Amino acid sequence: MSHTTELFMGMRSLFRLYDKMLKRVCTEYDLTVIEGDIISFLQNNPGKDTAVDIVELRMLSKGAVSKGVDALIRKGLLERIPDTKDRRRIHLKLNRQAEPVMESINEVRQDFLNIVLEGFTKEELKMYDQFFDRLFHNIENALERGKTL
Template sequence: MKKTTELFMGLRSLFRLYDKMLKKVCTEHDLTVIEADIVSFLQNNPGKDTAADIVELRMLSKGAVSKAVESLIQKFLLEREPDTEDRRKIHLKLRSQAGPVTESINEVREEFLSTVLEGFTREELETYTEFLRRLFANTRKAMEGSEQA
């Protein structure tokens, strides 16, 4: 098997496992996976709090994000806040009612990481962290280069 195939299959398996674990949160709190993903994103990315940020960084469709945002607002988990300088820009803020959801998401994230990183030494985790940092930097650099072409 080729290394790139193994890499892509491994990444796909990681995403599938996380989605499977996240579905527990969805069932517990009556959310779709995209809604849970948006709550998680807003919790973990202060300053990246517009629908456009979610579309760009989570690579979700505008329609899916719009529908999920509306649903989260109806469930009183999210609110819109106009930008003080640019009224066209709308920030999305988690409401206090989202607290139990974010706690559940944190528990799932911890469970996921402890599962996939089980048995790694401290040195291996440091190497893994550096590897990912460089991998993502190379990816960003390549993406920026392809956008300019």
């Protein structure tokens, strides 16, 4: 198996594990996985608070995000806030009622990190950070130059 295939399969497994762990929170609070994902995204990405941000950065469909946002608003966990400078932009804000869900998501995230980083030394974690910083920098540079591989 090639390194590229291993990387893609590993990333897929990583996402599946996180989704499986997040599903526990969703079950507890009667949320769909998309709704849980939206809350998690908004909680962890300050300044990225529009449906478009969620669609682009989480690579979810517009329809799924729209449906999830509507459901979270109906449940009282989320509200829409029009942008003061551009009426076409709508910001999404988590309400106080979402705080218990956010706490549970934080616990899941910490459990997830404990699982995937188990057994790594501080030096290895530092190398991991350096590796991914460089990897993501190279990806961004290639995308900015329009390089296709």
